[in-house]
Amino acid sequence: MTRLSTHLIGAALFGLALTGATASFAAPSGTVAFLMPDHASTRYEQHDFPGFKAEMAKLCAGCKVLYQNANADASTQQQQFNSVIAQGAKVIVLDPVDSTAAASLVHMAQSQGIKVIAYDRPVPSTPADYYVSFDNEEIGKSIAQSLVQHLKDAGVATGKGGVLEVNGSPTDAAAGLIKKGIHEGLEGSGYKTLSEYDTPEWAPPKAQQWVSGQITRFGAQIVGVVAANDGTAGGTIAAFKAAGVNPVPPVTGNDATLAGLQLIVAGDQYNTILKPSEIVAGAAARVAVGFLSGEKPKAETTLFNTPSQLFKPAVITAKNIKAEVLDKGFTSAKDLCAGRYADGCKKLGIAN
Incomplete structure (x- = not known):
């Protein structure tokens, strides 16, 4: 089970x-x-x-x-x-x-x-x-730990650089709990936090603007980003794309929105939370x-x-998106694999 x-x-x-x-x-x-x-x-x-x-x-x-x-x-x-x-x-x-x-x-x-x-x-x-x-604190801890494990599995040396942390709204107590969980998930990982930001109103454009500045500041030192939800993750990814960074460092998310799931299919977002x-x-x-x-x-x-x-919460990555999201009916392949996401779906064994 x-x-x-x-x-x-x-x-x-x-x-x-x-x-x-x-x-x-x-x-x-x-x-x-x-x-x-x-x-x-x-x-x-x-x-x-x-x-x-x-x-x-x-x-x-x-x-x-x-x-x-x-x-x-x-x-x-x-x-x-x-x-x-x-x-x-x-x-x-x-x-x-x-x-x-x-x-x-x-x-x-x-x-x-x-x-x-x-x-x-x-x-x-x-x-x-x-x-x-x-459990918002558990959400933050889960996405951060998932990212850390991914970086270690990929052989990313802890001394190579660090991560950015894109938190939620400073007026949202749930965002504060997620932030606390993120800190717990990163603690002891060996990857330092280069910088972090509380995103006013959870607004993706504000997250994108901040991340753009951090890309200029830290460049290739950024080995991953812990973003507190799929909206801020989308803004983060857009910032890297606009800066010409390819591939985008692994970025976390939360909420399992259709847009977030499609970014996972495309290989631009590493994880999200299915809740x-x-x-x-x-x-x-x-x-x-x-x-x-x-x-x-x-x-x-x-x-x-x-x-x-x-x-x-349950963590979703490309490895379990089919079994946990598609096969359980949380979204349809027709919606997930529309347009430019069709090829990514095929690679993950998702038939449209």
């Missing part, structure tokens, strides 16, 4: 535990809000919200779901937060633009008896009612319905003084 299979089973069991716990209550109803942080990552529109909406429809046909995306603006998210409260939301699932600023939102909601589920990104300075996410957002979205929906039913959902751990459910 693969790690991912184990985690999917764990997600299913978690769902059964919550739905079983709420079975003795009358059919729940109420308004639930799902507030996401930005459009820079395509996952929120393509996976998180559809997954949440589908699970809510199954568990609570009488519930109303409100959806908003703050487009990386904390002030906009505050306005949206106020708006859903005015519309009668009893549970708010919040993926904060600014994890520090979100503390006041949590306090405001809780003072009115409204439950707040921190989603993907925690709110470190004040306890939410629940936190649901993939189907629908798993976390479904868990958040089950917790929300539990709150509406008057139930206190169980938690496997506590993070930032908040009851938490953390799912484990």
Whole structure:
């Protein structure tokens, strides 16, 4: 059994535990809000919200779901937060633009008896009612360790140079956890960190601009890049391409976006993290319905003084992309192998 299979089973069991716990209550109803942080990552529109909406429809046909995306603006998210409260939301699932600023939102909601589920990104300075996410620290550690092992397997001497570190947004607590994990994954590897950067708003163009400057600064000393998600990885790769660097040093990623997976097929990105957002979205929906039913959902751990459910990530490289992504139906060969990616797919035994 693969790690991912184990985690999917764990997600299913978690769902059964919550739905079983709420079975003795009358059919729940109420308004639930799902507030996401930005459009820079395509996952929120393509996976998180559809997954949440589908699970809510199954568990609570009488519930109303409100959806908003703050487009990386904390002030906009505050306005949206106020708006859903005015519309009668009893549970708010919040993926904060600014994890520090979100503390006041949590306090405001809780003072009115409204439950707040921190989603993907925690709110470190004040306890939410629940936190649901993939294990972000483990994500950072996994992608860094995977890169280190790849460099060693390729015979890249530790004295040859070092790595760049392209982190996520400085206002995102989840990015801070990923960053911490990256540091743990690189520690003791022998490869020094040449420089690192916290990417405002996770914006790929800002990552690209910074990496371009580091290429000018360090040149061939850069033996790899630990990028915290597929967007910053894409910006990183674009910087190397624009500088005429061929081949591009191995670059990590996270989120298993279609663009990230295609860069792996093309040989430009080394790894990503498969963390189907629908798993976390479904868990958040089950917790929300539990709150509406008057139930206190169980938690496997506590993070930032908040009851938490953390799912484990799976590292994807060219070696297992077919078995873990294609064969398990997370994307189709038709989409993955479109256009210029067809040849790369053939080399990996992926038939379009």
